[in-house]
Amino acid sequence: MNKTSEIVIIGGGVIGTSIAYNLSKKGKKVILVEKGDLAFGASGSCDQEIILQSKSPGVHLQMAMRSAEIYKTLEDELNHPIEYKNTGGMIIIETEEEMKTMEGIVEKQKKFGFNVEILDRNEAAKLQGGLAEHLQGSTYSPQDAHINSMELTIGYANAAKKLGAEVILNTEVTGIKQENRKITGVQTSDGDIDSEIVINCAGAWAPAIAQMAGINIPIQPRRGQIIITEEVPPYVMGDILSARYIAAKYNPDILKNSNDPGIKLGVGLALSQMEKGNIMIGATREFVGYDTSVTREGIKEILKYATRLVPGIRDLNIIRVFAGLRPYTPDGLPVIGFMENVEGFFMAAGHEGDGIALAPVTGEIVSDLIIDGKTFIDDSVFDIKRFN
Amino acid sequence: MSEKKPVYICRCQEITEDDIKKAIEDGARTVKGVKNRTGATMGLCQGRTCRKLIERMLARYVDMNEIKPGTRPPVRTVKIDDMVKGEEVENE
Known part of the structure; x- marks a missing residue:
């Protein structure tokens, strides 16, 4: 299998599928590659809480509150039973x-x-x-709520597919292809996918993917x-x-x-x-x-x-x-954004226990940054350089 | 003609053969994949009946030697109080 896509997303958890959905909604051609199956990592082995109270006041809480807004109508939007309940x-x-x-x-x-x-x-x-x-x-x-995280992941993936995204399961990314510090695609256990943008949503496994591009991340x-x-x-x-x-x-x-x-x-x-x-x-x-x-x-x-x-x-x-x-991550916030040294390599991982709460807003932020180059939130706090 | 009766694979969670087939069509290739999509094996008996049936259905698509059961212990239910009490006795 050799394919071409505008954007390749690595990781079929709640973050990767939310990003796939948001980018597809804005008309981007996306291929998502997952080494196992949907929600096989943290997204399928977590609790179900969308708890805003645990977020520190500032960008963290702002993100959670925006997610809470999106969640209110997400079930209809995805047309999938995600078992959302605003319980307090x-x-x-x-x-x-x-x-x-x-x-x-x-x-x-x-x-x-x-x-x-x-x-x-x-x-x-x-x-x-x-x-x-x-x-x-x-x-x-x-304002707190809860949700079925597996249904959420599957709901995002199916909605993305309806909008034209391709979701490839049981396929492992084995290498990141680049020329002159510029992304040209990924190698997988089932052939290459050419693409100028690669998004690393591999959660706890994101450091290994980043390493393939020669980047160290403190997840x-x-x-x-x-x-x-x-x-x-x-x-x-x-x-x-x-x-x-x-x-x-x-x-x-x-x-x-x-x-x-x-x-x-x-x-x-x-x-x-x-x-x-x-x-x-x-x-x-x-x-x-x-x-x-x-x-x-x-x-x-x-x-x-x-x-x-x-x-x-x-x-x-x-x-x-x-x-x-x-x-x-050391400060409890994810790493989101393009990496400076490798053009086209984008990180969206490191949400620790907040992945479910922050998935909808992360999808919005990432699609904003990739398509428009800016977003509604101060994204400097997600910069990998903060750990230097 | 009367409507075909549903065949229940997972009795605890009331998951039918058609539900499992749909999950496999959707890309599930492991018991865990079927479980994430349908909720089968998540009931009180923890898959003691349906796991084998699901594995048989999956066998048409996957090399069975590679299927990992993905069992999440305990296999039998345990009372919380018994787990906690055990600790208290050890501390005495």
């Missing part, structure tokens, strides 16, 4: 120290125009049953283990995180120095309920290379922490556990 969400606060941190974050988010407030223990208990007595309270925002795989319970009647109010989840996300160093095995594994609570009734309980944040196995210790520590905060779930049965690799 809360961040559970266990200690006084966490309360101080969350008060600071909430104040900044409010100034940014985001609808969020702090609740005391009693107010929080009215929203969610089964909470522990010792909790300080929680935050609450009506690392970070493992998240998640537990699924049996189907139960509606119980979880929407998206629930714990304040420690926020700490684990932004301060990995603090966690390293702890003796608590749960803290060492980066355990924070992410609790939500799927449409069919299964409750998802996550997650760890571990640096263990590309190992996607589930560990007894990880599962145990998640459940210990989850039942300490929400004892109401103790009697449920778990039916499935899994782990996925989030593409971690």
